[in-house]
Structures are given as structure tokens and as C-alpha cells.
Amino acid sequence: MTTTxxxxxxxxxxxxxxxxxxxxxxxxxxxxxxxGAPAAAAPGRPRAAGPLRYWLPANTSKVLRDDTPDGDTxxxxxxxxxxxxxxxxxxxxxxxxxLDVTVSVSRLDGPHGPLPAGAVELFRQHYIQVTAPENTRxxxxxxxxxxxxxxxxxxxxxxxxxNQGLWLRVRVPAGQTAGHYAGTLSITGAGTALRIPxxxxxxxxxxxxxxxxxxxxxxxxxxxxxxxxxxxxTDEYAALMDRYYWFQVxxxxxxxxLPIGTDLEPADWAxxxxxYLTDERVRCFRIPYYGGDILGRTAQLVGILxxxxxxxxxxxxxxxxxxxxxxxxxxxxxxxxxxxxQIAPEVPHVVTTTPVAALADDVSTWCFPFxxxxxxxxxxxxxxxxxxxxxxxxxxxxxxxxxxxDDSLLGTRLIGWLQHDLGxxxxxxxxxxxxxxxxGTAYVPRDTWTDPxxxxxxxxxxxxxxxxxxxxxxxxxxxxxxxxxxxxxxxLEYLVLWESRIAAVADRLGVGDALDHRAVTRPVFDRLYTxxxxxxxxxxxLAAARDExxxxxxxxxxxVPALVTxxxxxxxxxxxxxxxxxxxxxxxxxxxxxRHRTAGDAVVWRAALPLPAGTHQLDVELTDGDRRSRxxxxxxxxxxxxALRTVPVNDFETDADLTRMTLNxxxxxxxxxxxxxxxxxxxxxxxxxVAWPGISFDAAKHLGGADWSAHRYLAFDAYNPNDGVxxxxxxxxxxxxxxxxxxxxxxxxxxxxxxxxxLRRVTIDRTAVGRLELYGFQSFDPVPLFLxxxxxxxxx
Numbered sequence: 001m002t003t004t005x006x007x008x009x010x011x012x013x014x015x016x017x018x019x020x021x022x023x024x025x026x027x028x029x030x031x032x033x034x035x036g037a038p039a040a041a042a043p044g045r046p047r048a049a050g051p052l053r054y055w056l057p058a059n060t061s062k063v064l065r066d067d068t069p070d071g072d073t074x075x076x077x078x079x080x081x082x083x084x085x086x087x088x089x090x091x092x093x094x095x096x097x098x099l100d101v102t103v104s105v106s107r108l109d110g111p112h113g114p115l116p117a118g119a120v121e122l123f124r125q126h127y128i129q130v131t132a133p134e135n136t137r138x139x140x141x142x143x144x145x146x147x148x149x150x151x152x153x154x155x156x157x158x159x160x161x162x163n164q165g166l167w168l169r170v171r172v173p174a175g176q177t178a179g180h181y182a183g184t185l186s187i188t189g190a191g192t193a194l195r196i197p198x199x200x201x202x203x204x205x206x207x208x209x210x211x212x213x214x215x216x217x218x219x220x221x222x223x224x225x226x227x228x229x230x231x232x233x234t235d236e237y238a239a240l241m242d243r244y245y246w247f248q249v250x251x252x253x254x255x256x257x258l259p260i261g262t263d264l265e266p267a268d269w270a271x272x273x274x275x276y277l278t279d280e281r282v283r284c285f286r287i288p289y290y291g292g293d294i295l296g297r298t299a300q301l302v303g304i305l306x307x308x309x310x311x312x313x314x315x316x317x318x319x320x321x322x323x324x325x326x327x328x329x330x331x332x333x334x335x336x337x338x339x340x341x342q343i344a345p346e347v348p349h350v351v352t353t354t355p356v357a358a359l360a361d362d363v364s365t366w367c368f369p370f371x372x373x374x375x376x377x378x379x380x381x382x383x384x385x386x387x388x389x390x391x392x393x394x395x396x397x398x399x400x401x402x403x404x405x406d407d408s409l410l411g412t413r414l415i416g417w418l419q420h421d422l423g424x425x426x427x428x429x430x431x432x433x434x435x436x437x438x439x440g441t442a443y444v445p446r447d448t449w450t451d452p453x454x455x456x457x458x459x460x461x462x463x464x465x466x467x468x469x470x471x472x473x474x475x476x477x478x479x480x481x482x483x484x485x486x487x488x489x490x491x492l493e494y495l496v497l498w499e500s501r502i503a504a505v506a507d508r509l510g511v512g513d514a515l516d517h518r519a520v521t522r523p524v525f526d527r528l529y530t531x532x533x534x535x536x537x538x539x540x541x542l543a544a545a546r547d548e549x550x551x552x553x554x555x556x557x558x559x560v561p562a563l564v565t566x567x568x569x570x571x572x573x574x575x576x577x578x579x580x581x582x583x584x585x586x587x588x589x590x591x592x593x594x595r596h597r598t599a600g601d602a603v604v605w606r607a608a609l610p611l612p613a614g615t616h617q618l619d620v621e622l623t624d625g626d627r628r629s630r631x632x633x634x635x636x637x638x639x640x641x642x643a644l645r646t647v648p649v650n651d652f653e654t655d656a657d658l659t660r661m662t663l664n665x666x667x668x669x670x671x672x673x674x675x676x677x678x679x680x681x682x683x684x685x686x687x688x689x690v691a692w693p694g695i696s697f698d699a700a701k702h703l704g705g706a707d708w709s710a711h712r713y714l715a716f717d718a719y720n721p722n723d724g725v726x727x728x729x730x731x732x733x734x735x736x737x738x739x740x741x742x743x744x745x746x747x748x749x750x751x752x753x754x755x756x757x758x759l760r761r762v763t764i765d766r767t768a769v770g771r772l773e774l775y776g777f778q779s780f781d782p783v784p785l786f787l788x789x790x791x792x793x794x795x796x
Contacts, residue, residue, distance in 0.1 A: 051099060052158065052192045055091045058539030060410040060484065063091060065127040065142035065162045075197040076168065076185065079547065082206035083174035084490055087483060089125070090166040090185065090196065098159045101189035103166060104152040108200055110181035115200075116173060120183070123147035124156055125165030125480070126466075128452050130406045130459045134397045136739070136763050138406040143459075145405055146449070146466045147478045155189075167480070170200055178204040203550055205497065205557075211489065212496045213419065214284040214389075214426040216256040216317060216350070217464070219244050220433045227435040227448065227467035228474070243475035244465070248432065249281050251482050252489040253464070256286035256317060256428075263288075266301035270308065277310045287314040287347065292321055294339035302344045315365075316340050316349040317428070324352050327689060327780040330359060337362040350389055350428065355381060357725040358780035367428055369393035370400050373532050374747030376726040378423060389426035390419070394461050399533040399761055400743055403429065405452050405460035409484050410537050416488030418532060420495045421525045427489075432482075434462030494549045495521070501556035506579070508561050510601025515579055519565040524548060527636055533743060533761055548634060559629030560584060560622035566635055573610040574637060578620060580605060585623040613639040644712065647792040649703055652682040662696040664775070674719035674752075677789035681719070686729070686776045686783040694729075694775030704792075706736060708766045713793040714757045719786040720748040727783045731757055732773040735764035746774070748785060756793070 055069040056076060063069060069091045080086035092101065105122055107114040126146035133140050147167050150156065158164050168185060180201055187194040221241050222232070230237045241259035248255050260272040269288060276282055287305070290297040305311040318340075322333045333351065340349045341364070353359070354368040355377055366381060367389035381388045392403050392415075401411035401418065419427060434454035437446035449470050452459040464485070466477040502517045524545050529535035556563075562580040578586045578593055579602050586593035588607035596606035609618075620631040650657050652670055661668075671683035686693045699706045708714075720726065726749050732742035741763045746755055759766060776783065 051095045051097070051190055052101065052187065052194055053093045053095055054187070054194065054196070056196075057089055057091060058543070059087045059089055059167075059487075060413055060539040060542060061089075062144060062409040062480065063089075063163060063165065065144070067141075067163065069093070069163055075199055077199045077201075078170060079201045079203065079550070080170065080172045081203040081494075081550070082172050082176045083209060084207045085169055085171050085483075085486065086200075087167060087169040087487075088198075090168065090187075092156070092158045092164045092166065092187070093162070094158045094160040096160060097190075098157065099190040099192070100155045100157050101187050101192065102153060102155050103150060104186045105168065105198070106183040106186070108170070108181040108183040108198065110177060110200075110202065111179040112177045115170070115176065115181060119171050119173070120198075121169045121171075122150040122152060122154070123167035123169065123478075124150045124154075125167060126449070127162075128405065128450065130452055132453075132457065132459075133406050134395075134402075134404050134457075134459055135407065137398045138408075140406075143405050143452075145452075145460065145479050145481065147480060147483070148471050149473065149477070167483075168198070169483075172200075172202055174206045174209065176202050178202050204554055207490060207493045209280050211252055211283045211493065213416075213489065213492055214315065214348075215252065215254045215489070216284070216286065216315070216426065216428040217248060217253040218319075218429065218431050219248065219255045219257070219259075220431050220435075221257075221259065223435045223443070224433050224467065224476075226445075227433075228469045240475065244433070245276075247465070247476045247478070251478070251486045252283075253429075253432065253482065253485060254282065254284050255432075257288075258285055262290075266297050266304055269301060270304040270310075274308065274310070277305075277313055282313065284313050284315055286317050287344075289316065289318050289321075292318070292336070294336060294343060299343040302347070306344075311344065311347060314344075314347055315426075316344070316347060317352075317367075318349075319352070319430075322351060327358070327778055330780055333359055334362045337364070348387060348426075350426070352391065352428070354728065355386075355725045356780060357722075357727075360384070360725050365389060365426075367391055367426070369396060370402070370532070371396045371743050372728065372745050373422065374726075374728060374745050375422075376747040376749035376753075377728065379749070380724075380726055382423065387426075388424045389428055390424050391428040391430070394455060394458050396743070399535075399763065401532075401535065403460065403464065403481050403485065404458060405481070408537050409480060410539060410542060411535060412481055412484040413488040413491070413542065414528065414535055415485065416490070416492040417495070417525065417528060420492045422532075429464075431462045432464040433467075433476075435467050491546060491549075494546065494553065497553050498549050498556075501553055502563060505556050505561045505563055509563075509579060509581060511563075511579055512600040514599035514602075515563065515565075520563050523566060523635070531758075531761075534758070544634065548632075551632065555629065555631050559631065560624045560627050562586070562620070562622050562631065564618070564620055564631055564633055566618075566633075573608055574635060576607045576609060576618060576620070578605045578607075578622075579603075580622065581624060583624060587621040589617075589619050611635070611637050613637050643796045644793040645796045647704070647711070647794055648677075648789075649792065650790040651677045651680075652788060652790075653678045653680055658682070660697070660702040662698070664696065665690045665693040666695055668695070671786060674786040675788055676717040681717075681786045681788040684785045684787055686727075686779065686785075688779055688782050691778045692775050694773050696774075697772045699769040699771055703769075703772065706767075706769050708759055708769050708792075710794055711759050711766075711792040712795055714759055714772070714791075715793050716755050716790045717788045718748055718753045718755055720750050720753065721784060721786070723750045726750065727776075727779075727785070729774050729776045732775060733762050733764050734770040734773065736768040736770045737765065738770075739764045 076088045078086045105120050125144040127142040128145050129142050144165050183198045185196040245259040258276050325333050348365045350365045350367045351363045352367045354372045355366045365387040397404050397407045435448045436443040438455050454462045464482045468475050468477045565577045576588050582603045586605040591607050593605035593607040596604045615636050618633040622629050667685040669683045670680045675681040697703050726747050729746045731744040
């Protein structure tokens with residue numbers, strides 16, 4: 001039986017490993033470690049200066065203009081690898097009368113000299129008003145978004161009524177000497193002389209120049225031209241498009257199209273493209289498809305790129321022809337997929353749709369919305385030898401991560417972590433430069449700097465950049481959202497490098513298949529989230545996890561070879577397993593580990609620690625002859641869930657039970673097959689070619705009452721009689737007040753499934769539930785299922 005949580009990966013164990021504190025990210029194999037870097041000190045104590053107050057919130061905190069600031073008020077402390085960006089923010093308020101302050105930053109001096117000129121940049125946070133929030137958690141108000149470049153020595157107005165955010169960003173070059181670097185951020189004016197120390201710890205490894213994961217973030221070049229008032233085809237236009245392109249490359253948000261157009265003849269396009277495609281910073285690009293002329297000019301271009309050795313960076317995304325296809329377009333999808341396979345079988349062809357059986361034989365790379373994720377789906381994708389990308393969909397926000405203005409900045413950064421954890425290979429976004437406004441029929445002019453709704457009912461959807469013309473910049477202006485996305489993708493590189501280090505140590509120890517490498521890494525992810533829609537919005541916890549990954553990268557490269565796992569939790573503590581060579585002496589928190597078993601050529605040394613629920617540091621001491629080293633991990637011991645009590649709702653045992661629901665084009669009947677409670681189940685058929693078929697349950701009439709506040713889970717059993725692509729339905733909760741929450745996909749793996757929907761993640765008022773709907777999208781084929789034992793699970 002497959003147990004499926006409706007919204008993402010479940011917590012594997014009751015343990016979660018994390019770490020201390022950090023700001024770096026890491027890369028893939030083949031990286032050389034440099035001499036070790038000292039740890040940064042703790043933040044300083046609060047202080048202010050004359051008529052000016054300041055705070056130092058984390059760079060994953062989104063502090064509204066009118067919020068009461070919170071955070072440290074001491075020193076700025078950053079940690080970064082080589083070839084990495086890292087940022088800090090400073091919030092300013094006047095203590096009394098408004099004042100203009102001058103902001104400047106010194107160079108950062110280190111062990112063998114300063115960081116290069118231009119490595120430290122300053123920005124002023126621009127606030128934009130949200131009047132119609134995207135979700136129930138984040139209110140209307142003035143949100144920080146655009147980051148307007150501020151030259152060192154520039155002035156910023158500050159008032160007592162509002163926050164004014166500054167953003168300090170450091171780029172550490174590859175190969176920079178590891179160690180401590182220091183400088184000063186100075187803020188002066190009206191008798192104020194504020195000096196904030198800036199401390200940077202450069203780690204002893206570099207991030208790769210060529211990223212591990214492809215991204216496709218579309219620049220709408222026509223809207224860029226409109227916003228800047230330039231004419232397509234001019235030299236001015238070409239230079240502007242180039243600036244936008246390389247700006248995104250630096251952010252690891254690779255534009256799908258090169259800034260050379262897509263209508264050049266194949267030989268001309270390849271010649272113009274070559275300087276871009278031979279640049280190691282360029283990870284990927286979309287291959288032009290000439291309006292669907294796949295077997296003609298597209299095939300010709302593929303041949304040229306293959307001969308030049310440049311095809312491996314390319315992918316197909318025929319968004320203008322088959323974007324988010326409905327069943328009526330499936331024949332066209334099949335035709336185009338087969339043509340692409342014919343001319344370039346080695347090239348990914350990204351199709352923006354959730355996997356469906358009707359396209360299973362033809363689509364090679366599925367690109368689905370964040371909110372449609374389910375482990376049965378990605379398990380099928382991998383087992384079928386296919387590939388998975390994903391993208392943020394309009395209307396998808398908290399409790400899911402998103403890229404929108406009125407949402408968690410930490411959630412945006414976690415996209416990189418989640419992507420790597422879930423085995424998703426690429427990230428796509430439909431536009432970074434919707435500078436106009438869609439009114440339902442056409443794009444019309446908009447002031448991007450004051451209106452956050454380029455697309456109806458969403459704040460920030462379609463634009464991650466601002467046109468710089470309004471602030472005197474002949475190019476793009478970035479955002480805190482783009483910064484968080486880049487930081488998350490840098491974090492992804494840390495994870496890739498960590499896994500390469502684990503693989504190298506496992507190979508050195510001769511562990512072979514006796515160790516699942518994810519047993520080492522899994523607890524760090526579990527420390528950050530239990531599901532896609534259940535992440536911990538705690539900047540300190542994310543920084544701690546990031547720092548632990550960085551520390552592991554260094555420790556595994558130069559210490560006594562050993563891998564630390566925490567496989568399970570005993571009733572009165574935890575069991576720590578250390579994979580090391582037979583002659584290694586192992587102590588964990590001063591307790592000698594004993595030989596537990598062999599694993600390939602290695603020995604598993606085990607220490608049982610009597611640790612109560614809470615966060616604890618693990619200090620693993622390793623001795624191998626004259627060599628000694630130490631690994632430090634942080635373990636989060638989570639108390640086991642309390643026993644659950646079943647509250648029956650409907651076992652579908654009588655014909656009367658079938659009247660306790662409302663059907664919308666769905667066929668139902670009692671069946672003696674696949675019953676899990678009693679003698680019968682509910683045979684359900686969701687029909688083909690019907691929009692939004694579903695089953696609806698009135699909370700008061702059909703589900704025992706409208707107050708669900710005491711219920712922990714809504715659960716039912718399901719049997720999927722078909723192999724192949726698992727079907728998906730969506731649980732939609734309706735509040736009595738008209739509110740809705742439909743962010744709960746329910747995937748059905750082949751065979752038996754136990755479905756549990758965690759009601760704590762439902763965003764409507766659970767004391768006044770109106771109804772539950774289990775609906776599907778329009779499908780090409782009927783979807784048969786057997787359901788049984790609808791119930792609530794309550795804590796005893």
C-alpha cells in the first residue's frame with residue numbers, strides 16, 4: 001500500500017539534521033578546497049546613532065515599509081564561497097525629523113589584500129503598494145521589491161514613519177583566498193555618524209561557473225523595448241537586450257532565448273549565437289523552432305549546432321504552439337514531440353503539462369506547476385526514464401513557495417532546495433519582464449514602479465525585474481525576489497557538491513550500495529520542511545542548514561573519511577551511525593561508538609545518545625592512527641506523533657451512503673472490489689472530455705459538521721486499477737464565508753493508497769467549513785478509482 005500525503009514529501013524520520021549558521025552554497029565535483037576559513041562571531045548588541053535607528057534583518061526576511069522592524073543591530077556578518085553572491089539588508093528609520101543620509105561602504109580587506117574593486121554593491125529598496133493580497137497570510141501594504149543601485153556616497157531620504165531598506169551585496173570571485181574580510185558601512189547625515197562593521201567569511205571552496213541545473217526565465221524583449229522607449233532592430237535595442245540577458249545570466253536565471261532574435265536563418269542564427277553559447281556562464285538556451293517548421297529549418301539549425309559541439313546546451317520549449325495543452329491539442333503535442341525526437345533525440349523537449357496517460361509515450365520532459373507536485377508522479381517520471389521540470393503558476397502562493405511580491409522571501413529561496421530534494425531537473429518561468437498590463441484581451445501600458453499587477457489578481461507575476469529608465473538606468477533593475485531565487489540556486493550547488501563529497505568518501509571507504517547517500521543528507525531537508533506546503537519560515541534555521549552543508553563539504557574533503565547518519569529515534573534518544581574504516585576510533589559527544597555491523601569494506605560504528613526532544617549538537621570525533629578530525633552536526637529530535645483516533649464518516653456500505661454527496665458528471669456505484677472497511681467500496685469514474693468533474697461533500701450534511709478544528713487529518717483509502725501515469729485529483733476546501741483553498745493535489749499511485757490530507761495546512765477557517773470538493777481537470781481518458789473508508793483522524 002502506498003501512503004500519500006496530498007501536498008508533498010512526508011517526513012522520513014522523526015529526526016532532522018541541520019547545523020549552525022551560514023550564508024554560502026556549494027558546487028559539483030572537481031572543486032579544490034583552499035585553506036580553512038575561520039568561523040564568524042555572533043551578531044553584535046543593539047545600538048543606534050543620534051537621530052537614526054537601524055536594524056539588520058536576515059536577507060530572507062521581507063519587511064514591509066510600515067512594519068515595526070525586528071532583528072539584530074550590530075555587525076553585518078556574511079559567509080560565502082568563491083564565485084558566489086551574498087547579501088545583507090539594513091533597515092533605517094529616523095528617530096525624529098526626516099533627514100537625508102549619505103551611504104558609503106569601504107573595501108573589504110582580507111588575509112592577502114582586499115576583495116576586487118566593485119565586489120561590494122549598494123542598493124536602495126523600493127516599496128510597491130499591494131492593495132489586493134494574493135493569499136490570507138500576507139496583508140495589503142507597501143512591500144520591498146525593486147533594488148535600485150546606489151553608488152557609494154549616494155543619499156537616501158529617511159523618515160520616522162516608514163522603514164527605508166538598504167541592500168548590501170558582495171560577490172566573492174572564484175579562487176579568492178579563504179578567511180576573514182572586514183570593512184565598514186557608513187551612514188552619515190544631520191549629525192549622525194553611523195559605522196556598521198561588515199564581516200565576510202570566505203569559504204574554502206568555489207561554486208561552479210557552469211550551473212548544475214538549467215533554468216528558463218523568459219525575457220519579453222518587446223516589452224523591454226516599450227518600457228525603455230527604444231525601437232527594435234536598432235543598435236540601441238541590441239545593446240539594451242544584451243544588458244538584460246547578461247543581467248539574468250549573473251542571477252542564474254537563464255533567459256530561454258538569446259538576445260539575437262529567433263527569426264534569423266539557421267546558419268546566421270548559429271553564427272550570432274556562438275559567442276554566447278561558448279561562454280561557460282551560459283548553461284542553457286532554447287532552440288528556435290521557426291513557427292513549427294521542425295523538420296525543415298529547425299532540423300537544419302540542429303545539425304549546425306551539433307557540428308559545432310553546442311547542441312548539448314540546448315532545449316526545446318514550443319511554448320507558442322503547445323503551452324499548457326488541453327486534451328483537444330494532444331494530437332498536435334504528439335506530432336511535435338515525435339518530430340523533435342526525430343531530429344534531436346538527445347535534446348530535452350520541455351512540455352508544460354502535468355503528466356497524463358494520453359501523452360506518456362511522447363513527452364520526454366514534463367514541466368508541471370509547483371502546486372501539482374506529488375511523489376507518485378515524480379516516481380513514475382523517473383521509472384519511465386523521463387525528466388521533470390517545474391514552474392510557479394499564477395495563483396500559486398503561500399503555503400506553497402512562490403515568486404510573488406506578497407509572499408515569503410524565504411519560500412522563494414527554498415525553491416532551489418526543494419527542486420534538488422525532489423529530483424526535479426529544471427525551473428521555468430513564463431516572463432521576467434511583463435512591464436505592461438494584461439487587461440483580459442490585450443497588454444496595455446502600466447507603470448511598473450507603482451502597479452504590481454501585470455497580470456490580473458497577482459502581485460509580481462510575470463516580472464522579476466523593473467525597467468531602469470524611470471530611475472536613470474539604461475538597463476534592468478533587480479528585485480529582492482530575483483536575489484532570493486539566485487541564492488536558492490546557489491544553495492542547490494552546495495547540495496550538489498556535498499553529494500559529490502559523500503560519493504567520494506563512500507567510494508574511498510568501499511561502502512558500495514550498503515549506504516543510501518540520502519541518509520546523510522535527508523535530515524537537513526527535513527529540518528527545513530516536512531512537505532512542499534509546510535516549510536518553516538525561519539531565516540535562522542535556513543542559515544543553519546546552509547552552514548552545515550558548507551561545513552560538511554570542507555570536512556569530507558580533508559578529514560578522516562567518515563559519513564554520519566542518524567537512522568532512527570529510540571524511545572529515550574537517538575542512534576548515530578558512523579560509516580568509517582575498520583581501524584577508526586569514533587566518539588560521539590564524548591561517548592565511544594561501538595562496532596555495529598559491516599557495510600561493504602567499511603564498519604558502521606553506532607552510538608546511542610539519550611537525547612530528549614529538541615535541538616542538539618553532535619560532535620563526532622574521528623581518529624585513524626595519527627590523523628584526527630571532527631564532524632559537527634545538529635540533530636533535531638522531534639517527539640513522535642500522538643496516537644490517532646478514527647472518526648468514521650462514510651464507508652459506502654449502503655445505497656443511502658451514496659446519497660451523502662453531490663456529483664458533477666462523475667459516475668459512482670457500490671462495488672465489492674477493493675473494500676478496506678466493510679464489504680463494499682465506492683467505484684468512481686471521472687469521465688473524459690468534461691471540464692471540472694467532481695464529487696462534493698457538504699460539511700454539515702455529509703461530513704458530520706462544519707467545525708473541523710479538532711480534526712488532524714481527512715483520510716480515505718483508494719485503489720487505482722491502472723498502471724502507468726498516476727491520475728491526480730484536487731481537494732478543494734470551501735469555507736462557509738465563501739473562502740476557498742484548492743492547493744491540495746491528491747495523486748493515486750497504481751494499486752492501494754492511503755490518502756491523508758493534513759488539515760492544519762488548510763487555509764480556510766476550520767471552525768466553519770462549508771464543503772469539500774474532490775475534482776479533476778478535463779482529461780483525455782476516463783479515470784476509474786475505488787474509494788473507501790472516508791474518515792477523520794483526531795489526536796487521542
